[in-house]
Amino acid sequence: MKHLHYLILFLFLTSCVGEDIVEVAGTTQIESGGATLMTDSSYQLKAVYIEGGNVVEDITFDFESSSPEVASISSTGLVTALSPGNTEISASAFGNKSNFIIVNVIPKDSSSKLKEIFIEGPKVVNFGETESYTAFAVSTEGDTSEITTGLWASKDESIATIDANGTLTTQGSGQVAITVDYEGLMAALFVSVVQSTKRNGTFKKEHYATDGDVSVELTGPNEITITLAENFSSPDAGVVPGAYLYLSPSTSAADAKSKGVEIAKSPSGGSHTYTLMVNNAAQVIADNDYVLVICSPYTITMGSAKLSE
Numbered sequence: 001m002k003h004l005h006y007l008i009l010f011l012f013l014t015s016c017v018g019e020d021i022v023e024v025a026g027t028t029q030i031e032s033g034g035a036t037l038m039t040d041s042s043y044q045l046k047a048v049y050i051e052g053g054n055v056v057e058d059i060t061f062d063f064e065s066s067s068p069e070v071a072s073i074s075s076t077g078l079v080t081a082l083s084p085g086n087t088e089i090s091a092s093a094f095g096n097k098s099n100f101i102i103v104n105v106i107p108k109d110s111s112s113k114l115k116e117i118f119i120e121g122p123k124v125v126n127f128g129e130t131e132s133y134t135a136f137a138v139s140t141e142g143d144t145s146e147i148t149t150g151l152w153a154s155k156d157e158s159i160a161t162i163d164a165n166g167t168l169t170t171q172g173s174g175q176v177a178i179t180v181d182y183e184g185l186m187a188a189l190f191v192s193v194v195q196s197t198k199r200n201g202t203f204k205k206e207h208y209a210t211d212g213d214v215s216v217e218l219t220g221p222n223e224i225t226i227t228l229a230e231n232f233s234s235p236d237a238g239v240v241p242g243a244y245l246y247l248s249p250s251t252s253a254a255d256a257k258s259k260g261v262e263i264a265k266s267p268s269g270g271s272h273t274y275t276l277m278v279n280n281a282a283q284v285i286a287d288n289d290y291v292l293v294i295c296s297p298y299t300i301t302m303g304s305a306k307l308s309e
Contacts, residue, residue, distance in 0.1 A: 026051035028098040036104040037081035045077040047091035050277045062092045081105040086186040119189040133166040135180040150180040192282035201305030210234040210303020224276040237266040247288040251304040
């Protein structure tokens with residue numbers, strides 16, 4: 001019987017060998033920052049689509065301007081300033097929309113000495129905390145000064161509110177844009193409000209001997225860092241090219257593939273760190289309570305780690 005057990009295990013492992021094509025959601029980002037333009041001038045934006053940590057080439061993006069009468073944007077990302085005001089520019093690919101950037105437009109004959117404004121403060125905030133944000137103005141001579149009379153606003157007050165002094169108060173979890181308006185110019189900063197910025201777990205040593213510790217940490221509004229500790233071990237994964245790590249809402253390999261996020265091919269052991277680029281990373285961490293090692297072609301869980309709340 002022992003020989004039969006080994007034979008069944010061997011047949012399973014060899015049947016799992018092979019490449020499995022997994023649909024992994026990517027993220028669309030605009031690499032160019034916001035801009036202040038004079039009417040009749042133009043500005044070239046650059047958008048990228050990132051999947052599995054890599055930039056995918058030859059992608060066609062759909063660009064959008066919230067106020068096309070202020071500034072239009074072509075299919076290639078060329079912004080043309082038309083009339084004074086502010087507009088939010090975003091890009092989409094495969095149904096995945098980027099965070100917006102703000103383009104300010106001022107009259108061509110403007111005598112303003114104000115070049116741009118920006119916001120400084122934490123991009124990740126724990127739920128239940130308050131944080132302070134500061135706006136700065138940059139002059140045409142390059143001098144930077146603090147703005148004390150800007151008009152602050154939150155794009156989603158169900159997630160966070162912000163008062164006249166730039167103090168943010170959390171109301172719920174998720175990602176929110178805060179904005180400041182000063183002398184006709186506007187700036188935005190995206191902030192993720194999370195229940196916890198880091199979740200830890202330990203793999204249960206069950207049928208396939210996967211063992212060790214793992215952590216999942218929010219390291220940016222669109223960035224998740226997954227770390228396998230030095231004590232991580234998954235010996236079967238070392239002989240199974242079809243073994244993958246996933247963030248998952250449950251211990252089910254089927255749920256991982258349909259609702260979760262693929263991390264990487266699973267190593268057989270040791271310390272490893274992976275970075276995922278996903279939209280609204282805080283929500284992704286909140287929605288997925290497990291890290292799994294699965295045999296992807298046959299949708300079998302080979303190890304699971306429950307993440308702390």
